Amino acid sequence: MDFAPSPKVREFQDRLTAFMEEYVYAAEAVAQEQIAASGNPHHHAQIIQELKQRAHTAGLWNLFLPDQAYGAGLTNLEYAPLAEIMGRSPIAPEIFNCSAPDTGNMEILAEFGTAAQRRQWLEPLLAGEIRSCFSMTEPAVASSDPTNLQTRAVRDGDEYVITGRKWFTSNAFHPNCRIAIVMAVTDPDAPPHQRATMILVPLDTPGFELVRTLPVFHYIGEGGHAEVRYNDVRVPVTNRLGTEGSGFAIAQARLGPGRIHHCMRSIGGAERALELLCKRAANRVAFGSRLIEKQTIQNWIAESRMQIDAARLLVLHAAWKMDTLGKREARQEISMIKVVAANVYLDVLDRAIQAHGAMGVTNDTPLALMWSHARTLRIVDGPDEVHKMVIARREIRRWTQF
Numbered sequence: 103m104d105f106a107p108s109p110k111v112r113e114f115q116d117r118l119t120a121f122m123e124e125y126v127y128a129a130e131a132v133a134q135e136q137i138a139a140s141g142n143p144h145h146h147a148q149i150i151q152e153l154k155q156r157a158h159t160a161g162l163w164n165l166f167l168p169d170q171a172y173g174a175g176l177t178n179l180e181y182a183p184l185a186e187i188m189g190r191s192p193i194a195p196e197i198f199n200c201s202a203p204d205t206g207n208m209e210i211l212a213e214f215g216t217a218a219q220r221r222q223w224l225e226p227l228l229a230g231e232i233r234s235c236f237s238m239t240e241p242a243v244a245s246s247d248p249t250n251l252q253t254r255a256v257r258d259g260d261e262y263v264i265t266g267r268k269w270f271t272s273n274a275f276h277p278n279c280r281i282a283i284v285m286a287v288t289d290p291d292a293p294p295h296q297r298a299t300m301i302l303v304p305l306d307t308p309g310f311e312l313v314r315t316l317p318v319f320h321y322i323g324e325g326g327h328a329e330v331r332y333n334d335v336r337v338p339v340t341n342r343l344g345t346e347g348s349g350f351a352i353a354q355a356r357l358g359p360g361r362i363h364h365c366m367r368s369i370g371g372a373e374r375a376l377e378l379l380c381k382r383a384a385n386r387v388a389f390g391s392r393l394i395e396k397q398t399i400q401n402w403i404a405e406s407r408m409q410i411d412a413a414r415l416l417v418l419h420a421a422w423k424m425d426t427l428g429k430r431e432a433r434q435e436i437s438m439i440k441v442v443a444a445n446v447y448l449d450v451l452d453r454a455i456q457a458h459g460a461m462g463v464t465n466d467t468p469l470a471l472m473w474s475h476a477r478t479l480r481i482v483d484g485p486d487e488v489h490k491m492v493i494a495r496r497e498i499r500r501w502t503q504f
């Protein structure tokens with residue numbers, strides 16, 4: 103295994119880092135001010151739009167997509183250090199058109215979409231003209247086990263009629279969000295993993311109802327997390343993604359890269375938190391010496407460095423395995439890094455917040471917003487406990503009958 107970045111990746115790293123330093127970090131506060139001034143927490147800040155155009159022109163765009171026809175054609179291993187740089191700022195992924203849930207949606211549209219679906223939805227997503235959402239989780243059932251899903255899509259002639267209630271449909275409140283990919287049960291009598299189907303629902307379809315926005319630790323972000331009601335929503339059968347009953351298979355295809363992208367960005371976020379911790383501790387004096395001279399703080403810094411470097415190696419290993427052996431073969435490594443990266447990110451953020459004292463819990467640094475996001479990463483795309491369950495099962499199977 104050779105994890106050294108290629109010359110092409112090094113060049114992207116340099117350009118991305120320069121872009122972040124010149125534009126993105128400074129835009130964090132501006133975006134917050136613009137959203138506050140608009141009075142609408144879902145306002146699309148002008149500065150984000152401007153920087154999207156600038157990043158697009160600079161060719162720092164769609165770097166996540168390994169497909170050469172549509173994306174930059176980078177492998178997962180090549181993309182990892184670039185996603186890490188983007189993970190340093192909560193606003194960066196959108197600026198480079200590399201943000202969830204659009205990335206996962208673009209991937210499955212590229213892989214499973216018909217030519218017409220790709221033209222209508224994938225192309226404007228790739229161009230950053232529209233945004234999208236993914237509607238799987240339901241409030242009424244334990245959705246970490248998607249065989250529980252209840253939302254129905256019933257065939258009526260050339261249409262599906264969708265009825266149900268979803269929540270945490272992230273991004274649905276984004277002013278540019280136009281399309282939802284909904285996972286609905288098409289055949290309740292089929293074997294559990296063949297019951298559901300992915301269906302494309304344009305947000306302006308009659309019966310698509312945005313019920314409310316769900317704050318996360320009191321934050322309401324730009325795209326929001328929506329509770330959505332599907333009230334007899336009718337869409338043509340041609341809006342089906344893949345074959346009927348293939349919803350679970352497509353969800354798995356979506357989650358592999360989606361999970362590891364979160365991990366790559368978490369490493370970058372943890373690096374930024376450690377940088378802020380060190381800078382703060384170098385300047386703050388308490389009880390006769392700078393914080394950085396105290397052994398407790400040095401211990402935090404050392405722990406953070408060791409955790410981040412170990413997590414990065416796990417991410418790179420998982421990415422390498424996805425590239426060389428395929429997503430399926432890399433499932434164990436993806437589950438492992440999904441748990442490790444989120445927890446490392448949280449540990450480092452917690453120390454950085456602590457070192458900032460009261461300031462750490464305000465919006466005067468990006469740490470509080472980063473923490474609120476990082477905490478959700480232990481739940482999204484499969485809670486820690488579910489990943490640990492499958493990691494343990496695979497390990498046990500190596501040695502015993504299970």
Ligand SMILES: Cc1cc2nc3c(=O)[nH]c(=O)nc-3n(C[C@H](O)[C@H](O)[C@H](O)COP(=O)(O)OP(=O)(O)OC[C@H]3O[C@@H](n4cnc5c(N)ncnc54)[C@H](O)[C@@H]3O)c2cc1C
Pocket residue numbers: 203235236237238239240243244245246247269270271272273318327478481482483484485486487488491
């Ligand atoms: C910020 C955020 C954004 C999200 N975005 C989206 C999105 O865009 N689209 C979407 O469809 N969903 C989204 N989700 C939903 C997310 O994927 C689900 O919350 C997740 O799958 C867990 O489902 P649940 O909330 O129903 O929890 P449940 O399934 O009810 O599980 C609750 C808890 O039970 C425990 N548990 C479950 N299984 C086991 C087990 N086997 N062993 C031990 N303990 C267990 C875990 O601690 C788990 O956290 C988002 C969630 C958040 C917080």
